[in-house]
Amino acid sequence: MTLRSLTNGHTVELLLELAKERGATERFKSMISGAIVNPTEGRAALHTAARDFSGTPVTVNGIDVTAEMKRIRDEIREFTKDVHDGRVTGSTGKPFRHVVVIGIGGSYLGTEFVATALQHLGDKSIELHFLSNVDIHNFGAVVSKIDPEATLWIIVSKSFTTAETMANANLAMVFMKDRGLEPERHFISITSKGSPGDNPGSNQTFPVLRSFHMFDFIGGRYSVTSAVGGVPLSLYLGYERFEQFLMGANMMDIHAANAQPEENMPLMAALVGIWNSNFLGYPAQAIIPYASFLAKLAPHVQQLYMESNGKSVTLDGEPLDAKSGVIIFGEPGTNAQHSFFQLAHQGMAFPIEFIGVVRPWYEKYRSLSRGVTNHQELWANLLAQPRALAEGRDNENPHKKFPGNRPSSTILIEDLSPSSVGKLLAFYEARTVYEAFILGINPFDQFGVELGKKLASDIRSRMAMKNSDPNRSFDDLDPSLKFYLEKLFDAET
Amino acid sequence: MTLRSLTNGHTVELLLELAKERGATERFKSMISGAIVNPTEGRAALHTAARDFSGTPVTVNGIDVTAEMKRIRDEIREFTKDVHDGRVTGSTGKPFRHVVVIGIGGSYLGTEFVATALQHLGDKSIELHFLSNVDIHNFGAVVSKIDPEATLWIIVSKSFTTAETMANANLAMVFMKDRGLEPERHFISITSKGSPGDNPGSNQTFPVLRSFHMFDFIGGRYSVTSAVGGVPLSLYLGYERFEQFLMGANMMDIHAANAQPEENMPLMAALVGIWNSNFLGYPAQAIIPYASFLAKLAPHVQQLYMESNGKSVTLDGEPLDAKSGVIIFGEPGTNAQHSFFQLAHQGMAFPIEFIGVVRPWYEKYRSLSRGVTNHQELWANLLAQPRALAEGRDNENPHKKFPGNRPSSTILIEDLSPSSVGKLLAFYEARTVYEAFILGINPFDQFGVELGKKLASDIRSRMAMKNSDPNRSFDDLDPSLKFYLEKLFDAET
Numbered sequence: 001m002t003l004r005s006l007t008n009g010h011t012v013e014l015l016l017e018l019a020k021e022r023g024a025t026e027r028f029k030s031m032i033s034g035a036i037v038n039p040t041e042g043r044a045a046l047h048t049a050a051r052d053f054s055g056t057p058v059t060v061n062g063i064d065v066t067a068e069m070k071r072i073r074d075e076i077r078e079f080t081k082d083v084h085d086g087r088v089t090g091s092t093g094k095p096f097r098h099v100v101v102i103g104i105g106g107s108y109l110g111t112e113f114v115a116t117a118l119q120h121l122g123d124k125s126i127e128l129h130f131l132s133n134v135d136i137h138n139f140g141a142v143v144s145k146i147d148p149e150a151t152l153w154i155i156v157s158k159s160f161t162t163a164e165t166m167a168n169a170n171l172a173m174v175f176m177k178d179r180g181l182e183p184e185r186h187f188i189s190i191t192s193k194g195s196p197g198d199n200p201g202s203n204q205t206f207p208v209l210r211s212f213h214m215f216d217f218i219g220g221r222y223s224v225t226s227a228v229g230g231v232p233l234s235l236y237l238g239y240e241r242f243e244q245f246l247m248g249a250n251m252m253d254i255h256a257a258n259a260q261p262e263e264n265m266p267l268m269a270a271l272v273g274i275w276n277s278n279f280l281g282y283p284a285q286a287i288i289p290y291a292s293f294l295a296k297l298a299p300h301v302q303q304l305y306m307e308s309n310g311k312s313v314t315l316d317g318e319p320l321d322a323k324s325g326v327i328i329f330g331e332p333g334t335n336a337q338h339s340f341f342q343l344a345h346q347g348m349a350f351p352i353e354f355i356g357v358v359r360p361w362y363e364k365y366r367s368l369s370r371g372v373t374n375h376q377e378l379w380a381n382l383l384a385q386p387r388a389l390a391e392g393r394d395n396e397n398p399h400k401k402f403p404g405n406r407p408s409s410t411i412l413i414e415d416l417s418p419s420s421v422g423k424l425l426a427f428y429e430a431r432t433v434y435e436a437f438i439l440g441i442n443p444f445d446q447f448g449v450e451l452g453k454k455l456a457s458d459i460r461s462r463m464a465m466k467n468s469d470p471n472r473s474f475d476d477l478d479p480s481l482k483f484y485l486e487k488l489f490d491a492e493t
Numbered sequence: 494m495t496l497r498s499l500t501n502g503h504t505v506e507l508l509l510e511l512a513k514e515r516g517a518t519e520r521f522k523s524m525i526s527g528a529i530v531n532p533t534e535g536r537a538a539l540h541t542a543a544r545d546f547s548g549t550p551v552t553v554n555g556i557d558v559t560a561e562m563k564r565i566r567d568e569i570r571e572f573t574k575d576v577h578d579g580r581v582t583g584s585t586g587k588p589f590r591h592v593v594v595i596g597i598g599g600s601y602l603g604t605e606f607v608a609t610a611l612q613h614l615g616d617k618s619i620e621l622h623f624l625s626n627v628d629i630h631n632f633g634a635v636v637s638k639i640d641p642e643a644t645l646w647i648i649v650s651k652s653f654t655t656a657e658t659m660a661n662a663n664l665a666m667v668f669m670k671d672r673g674l675e676p677e678r679h680f681i682s683i684t685s686k687g688s689p690g691d692n693p694g695s696n697q698t699f700p701v702l703r704s705f706h707m708f709d710f711i712g713g714r715y716s717v718t719s720a721v722g723g724v725p726l727s728l729y730l731g732y733e734r735f736e737q738f739l740m741g742a743n744m745m746d747i748h749a750a751n752a753q754p755e756e757n758m759p760l761m762a763a764l765v766g767i768w769n770s771n772f773l774g775y776p777a778q779a780i781i782p783y784a785s786f787l788a789k790l791a792p793h794v795q796q797l798y799m800e801s802n803g804k805s806v807t808l809d810g811e812p813l814d815a816k817s818g819v820i821i822f823g824e825p826g827t828n829a830q831h832s833f834f835q836l837a838h839q840g841m842a843f844p845i846e847f848i849g850v851v852r853p854w855y856e857k858y859r860s861l862s863r864g865v866t867n868h869q870e871l872w873a874n875l876l877a878q879p880r881a882l883a884e885g886r887d888n889e890n891p892h893k894k895f896p897g898n899r900p901s902s903t904i905l906i907e908d909l910s911p912s913s914v915g916k917l918l919a920f921y922e923a924r925t926v927y928e929a930f931i932l933g934i935n936p937f938d939q940f941g942v943e944l945g946k947k948l949a950s951d952i953r954s955r956m957a958m959k960n961s962d963p964n965r966s967f968d969d970l971d972p973s974l975k976f977y978l979e980k981l982f983d984a985e986t
Contacts, residue, residue: 104828105828105831109828109832132828133826134827134870135783135825135853135867135868135871136853136858136866136868137613137784137785137786137853137854138785139858140613141612141613141786143858163862164827164831166862167862167863171862174860283776283820284777284820291628292628292631293630299832302822302832302833306832306833307833307834309836310835310839310840311835311840312840312896313892313894317890324840327777327822327843329795329820331792332626332628334626334628334657335597335625335626337945338598338599338713338796338942339602339792339795339796339800340795340796340800341942341945342800342942343802343818343941344941345942346803346804346940346941347802347803347805347818347941348776348816348820358980358981358984359984359985360630362632365629365633365636368957369656369659369660369664370659370953370957371954371957372956374627374632374661374664375628376960377627377657378626378627379977380952380953380956381949383949383952383974383977383978384945384946384947384949384951385948387948388945388947392944398806398812399533399806399935399938399940403805412980414984442892445892447839447893448836448838448839448840449831449835451885451886452838453877455877455881456873456874456877456878459872460865460869460870463865463869463873464863465864467865467869468864485876487851487905488851491852492868
């Protein structure tokens with residue numbers, strides 16, 4: 001991987017000084033070695049341990065985490081091989097051809113990013129589906145695409161109580177039972193040890209064939225390299241490719257922990273981000289991969305970064321005196337050029353991270369158009385955009401003027417191999433935590449999602465009452481809530 | 494449709510005064526009647542004419558546009574019926590089961606939004622694919638999913654010279670010929686009268702079966718209701734549903750032109766947008782539909798709005814003294830809650846447009862979880878989020894404090910019928926042009942994309958030289974360009 005970004009030498013020096021003063025690299029290393037870097041929840045943050053093949057123990061609460069991770073990887077290897085070889089099948093004996101991941105947020109978005117990026121390697125005759133949204137249309141669309149007898153459902157929830165996930169899991173269970181299929185042959189879980197979804201057989205509500213464990217020292221948005229991504233990705237791509245993906249991520253972790261600051265790509269990217277947001281005042285950052293299979297990178301980083309660094313207080317609970325967290329958005333190029341780049345060039349400026357892939361997968365389609373291949377045409381655009389943004393161009397006609405001086409960085413990855421995608425994933429994880437370490441915030445908690453959950457729970461209770469007593473009115477509620485709930489219940493009857 | 498937004502009475506009065514002073518409604522009406530509202534390109538903007546069933550002529554350059562649109566709709570109806578009934582087939586006689594739209598930006602994104610929103614109605618045994626990105630991975634992925642003998646390709650390009658589209662069209666042509674299939678039985682075009690892709694038979698480079706016309710008075714990003722969306726959507730959904738979709742859009746146009754300002758939904762939404770960006774200073778706007786089939790709404794509006802209003806000069810070419818264009822982004826809820834809502838609640842605030850669907854399509858899946866259906870669970874969250882954002886909540890623990898006072902609007906649509914989706918589409922079109930009319934900018938040109946195209950063309954020429962003379966070095970180029978081009982060409986050899 002290569003990172004190129006235009007910032008002037010003195011700025012870079014000052015930014016590196018800031019990183020040093022904040023002890024960014026030391027904090028990164030202490031994270032990897034199992035320190036409690038998530039103090040508000042009293043937890044370590046050990047996503048890096050999920051891809052640590054060094055054999056060096058990392059101990060948390062008396063558990064050697066790397067050994068535990070190896071044990072889980074072995075379970076994944078064995079289970080997915082059993083599925084691919086037809087030793088584990090559905091209850092009518094049909095081999096599994098559809099895998100549905102039931103999970104939301106960190107329990108699925110990273111997996112979707114990686115599966116989309118590596119779709120050219122999905123050669124195990126297994127289609128991967130995601131049932132994330134509690135919206136019944138998501139369920140309806142998924143079940144219209146599967147063959148129930150050949151479907152394995154994976155319920156992903158650390159607590160096994162996530163409202164959306166459990167609602168969908170319940171629906172899926174009823175759907176399978178209605179078709180005479182045994183849930184304990186068609187459902188597996190990825191969950192905490194001892195959760196209501198753990199331990200096959202012992203739990204009557206959700207009889208599952210297998211459970212794979214997840215841990216409180218790996219947060220959802222950092223969990224792609226754990227069992228959360230490991231089980232579905234190994235089913236879809238084969239375990240070996242999942243391991244190559246982990247090895248790529250591990251290479252980036254080693255780089256992020258040990259490279260000299262000025263050559264440390266995630267650290268430099270974090271500093272450029274802080275420069276853009278805090279010193280140049282930009283409120284957003286676009287991520288534009290010139291690669292259609294990286295279509296889900298921006299949504300993944302949107303979650304990873306905005307949930308991690310969308311904070312307003314320091315680790316000590318003091319109001320943060322710097323800007324933390326910007327809006328992350330993006331679509332693949334060249335599509336984005338034809339969509340929102342008008343604003344990037346002539347409207348409100350925002351920094352852009354361009355991503356290029358050096359070597360394309362489909363080498364066999366190579367007709368020339370205007371003297372170049374499609375991959376070259378793509379690159380002509382990838383190289384032109386940063387220049388157009390930076391240089392601008394004057395024109396007598398004010399409608400055709402380009403102010404220029406608009407910042408961007410360019411990241412290259414070698415190809416769309418599992419290893420390269422692993423590096424990219426770990427790059428964004430390291431960039432995110434580096435930014436947090438420099439700003440002094442906690443990138444591992446997410447208390448900001450609690451209030452919405454609480455209020456939704458109140459409204460849900462009110463709906464449940466109405467369901468059991470249809471004559472009950474909403475007159476006791478405030479007018480706005482009454483308006484909406486009456487509209488909803490009127491439509492349903 | 495219903496729009497609810499919390500703004501105080503006096504603010505609304507002042508905003509309505511602004512709209513009146515700028516003659517917003519008059520400009521909207523003159524747009525509909527064919528005035529040159531795009532003066533920098535000397536064009537009318539008549540997307541509304543594509544769904545005007547009133548029979549009233551609208552004349553531009555001596556052509557009655559509504560009659561012309563009716564003629565094209567009749568052609569679409571007849572052609573798609575011929576395909577559905579098997580009268581028009583591929584060159585080996587197989588009925589068409591795959592339709593691939595080759596087009597980029599405005600030539601496909603709106604169609605993808607509508608096709609995704611109405612996927613539950615895609616019952617014509619036709620799969621719809623999009624080949625938009627020049628990235629060869631996009632081509633590779635599409636051709637791995639189709640049966641060439643049963644594939645109809647639709648090339649969408651007004652000029653028939655768009656670099657990406659022509660590169661993909663060339664590849665597709667070679668791909669089909671290699672398989673012994675006659676292009677003139679498998680390709681159709683949607684293009685301007687007289688373009689190199691028009692007139693079946695007369696053009697040797699691109700022999701097409703049929704051409705449907707598009708016009709310079711409908712810009713790409715406003716073209717979903719023209720032949721651009723009409724042909725693929727009618728093939729996918731049936732012409733009748735496409736017409737219902739147009740009727741919904743037309744109802745919104747009539748509302749946008751005639752409703753009293755204070756009850757005019759797109760006008761009010763435009764004013765709220767101006768209030769949020771210019772008076773409250775927000776740089777972005779999230780669109781969060783609580784409906785997974787509306788997953789492509791935010792990307793569509795991102796293009797529609799950011800390309801239309803990402804301008805810095807007025808109609809007269811004077812520097813604009815107001816802020817125009819904000820960043821549009823979004824993902825469906827509840828997914829977004831688990832992704833980036835941490836930042837929305839506790840990090841940098843940004844206004845959110847929530848969208849709810851009153852009546853779900855899949856009524857048959859109705860298990861209760863925690864006493865409510867999935868659709869009710871979805872709504873509990875839809876209703877909870879605006880409250881959590883607005884009200885906030887205090888807490889002794891600073892990590893658990895919610896500042897509140899964060900703005901949002903809520904839009905309801907009745908269902909995911911073609912008519913409702915048409916209303917939603919036309920709502921965002923009208924909202925976008927209303928904002929431009931009030932600010933005094935031109936929402937119909939896009940000169941900001943030209944510089945990037947020009948620079949890409951220079952780089953492409955340099956690549957083409959290297960392709961024809963592999964010994965040629967890049968030493969004459971600046972070091973950065975040399976670095977990248979050497980990397981690319983080294984990888985290819």
